[in-house]
Amino acid sequence: MRLRLRRGQRAGEHEKEATTKAFVSTCPATDEIIWSGPPASAAEVEAEVAAARAALAGWRATLVEVRFAVVRAYGEVLSVRPEALAELIARETGKPLWECRQEVAAMIGKVELSIIAQAERAGERRAAMPFGESILRHRPHGVTAVLGPYNFPGHLPNGHIVPALLAGNVIVFKPSELTPAVGAAMADAWNEAGLPDGVFHLVQGARETGEALVGSEIDRLLFTGSAATGRHFRRLFADRPEVILALELGGNNPLIAWHGDVAEVAAIFVQSAYATSGQRCSCARRLILPDGPFGAAVVKAVAALIDQLPIGAWNETPEPYLGPLVSARAAEGARAQVDRLIALGADVIRPLAPVAGRNPAFVQPALLDVTGIDSQATPDEEIFAPVLRVRRVADVDAAIRHANATRFGLSAGLVTVDDALWQRFLVEARAGVVNCNRPTTGAAGSTPFGGLDESGNHRPSAYYAADYCACPVASFEAPTADGNRATSGDRPRV
Numbered sequence: 001m002r003l004r005l006r007r008g009q010r011a012g013e014h015e016k017e018a019t020t021k022a023f024v025s026t027c028p029a030t031d032e033i034i035w036s037g038p039p040a041s042a043a044e045v046e047a048e049v050a051a052a053r054a055a056l057a058g059w060r061a062t063l064v065e066v067r068f069a070v071v072r073a074y075g076e077v078l079s080v081r082p083e084a085l086a087e088l089i090a091r092e093t094g095k096p097l098w099e100c101r102q103e104v105a106a107m108i109g110k111v112e113l114s115i116i117a118q119a120e121r122a123g124e125r126r127a128a129m130p131f132g133e134s135i136l137r138h139r140p141h142g143v144t145a146v147l148g149p150y151n152f153p154g155h156l157p158n159g160h161i162v163p164a165l166l167a168g169n170v171i172v173f174k175p176s177e178l179t180p181a182v183g184a185a186m187a188d189a190w191n192e193a194g195l196p197d198g199v200f201h202l203v204q205g206a207r208e209t210g211e212a213l214v215g216s217e218i219d220r221l222l223f224t225g226s227a228a229t230g231r232h233f234r235r236l237f238a239d240r241p242e243v244i245l246a247l248e249l250g251g252n253n254p255l256i257a258w259h260g261d262v263a264e265v266a267a268i269f270v271q272s273a274y275a276t277s278g279q280r281c282s283c284a285r286r287l288i289l290p291d292g293p294f295g296a297a298v299v300k301a302v303a304a305l306i307d308q309l310p311i312g313a314w315n316e317t318p319e320p321y322l323g324p325l326v327s328a329r330a331a332e333g334a335r336a337q338v339d340r341l342i343a344l345g346a347d348v349i350r351p352l353a354p355v356a357g358r359n360p361a362f363v364q365p366a367l368l369d370v371t372g373i374d375s376q377a378t379p380d381e382e383i384f385a386p387v388l389r390v391r392r393v394a395d396v397d398a399a400i401r402h403a404n405a406t407r408f409g410l411s412a413g414l415v416t417v418d419d420a421l422w423q424r425f426l427v428e429a430r431a432g433v434v435n436c437n438r439p440t441t442g443a444a445g446s447t448p449f450g451g452l453d454e455s456g457n458h459r460p461s462a463y464y465a466a467d468y469c470a471c472p473v474a475s476f477e478a479p480t481a482d483g484n485r486a487t488s489g490d491r492p493r494v
Contacts, residue, residue, distance in 0.1 A: 048201040144469075
């Protein structure tokens, strides 16, 4: 067995205990059970971390070209049966199949992008010096814990795992407890690709398993998830500076529209706010418009588009644009956040309503006008659901001020025909992804991805993941010790 995996079942004398402790994942659209198995105990997590550390020396010493070959083999495994993985992601998350196919394609594309990034940002550099050479090398940090999210259960942890393995790290991966089947499929793909024994470890479980993993003897923690959990990790690791912490968190993202064709502007807003049923960290949450005819026309056009968005299960024909939220509990939490805004005075243009004939995880996209609520009183929080809040302002200064009035800083956008306004916004917007005349959810895999403040800890992921996966080592090297003494006496040269 090449990989140490937590399987879905245990046999023998522990079978009864495993059944008692088992947790399941279900399809949000149909309530079908997708995966069932026991969570890893604290002792089991500790054993997996220890086994990963035992494998570190061998993987770290493996030639980088060999590591490239293994990672490419993993990409080839994914390429052989992409439809099966896409269907698994769709069943476990509820996302439409067309979107899950895009996710699998992004996972495959991550391989070559990460190899290029590894060579460019974490490769070896040599410069001739009078005495010999100045050399920059990179080495792995060691045992890497990866905590995966549920919204992109393949693509997002894949974006941590692939560059970490290329750099020579070993992995202990805990998928979201809502998407364990996708995590198990990824582990199987690494196994089939020929990754050496002990280099990748899978632990399944919920909060208790995650706590055991982050509390163990790890060297790095790579996490994609909520800002609240990110704050917890910052506090938890305050006294563990030896652990590299890379946080990819959420955002209360603003999108300003100041000029443009109303229909085109509305389409950008709908794609920004409602893609993945609002379950993307880069989704627009706040729509900022001029208070006047243009702003009113845009709101009307967005509302009309909402009414046309097809909602359905992942495998329905015609294909839906929106699936359910990941669970009925997630929908209930989003409705509670919307109810608080309504209690503060928000005007409901479109409610976050249940979908007739569907289970409670399905919701209609919401559009709320919060212009009448004092901005200081409006909760600065991410609603991880298809909810867009509209605020109308008097001028551009107010628009930019409101856009930046958040403790988050992941993505921001501007729709305009005025290049001077775009240049100003590009400088003043406080976000890691800033788009012009495009949805806030758009980001190229060949560029960094990450945010400021509550949206992360300034360790951009995507192309720049190579940076936090390897430690730079600078060296002065000479073929001999000759020339290190002054010609007279023992005084060192300066």
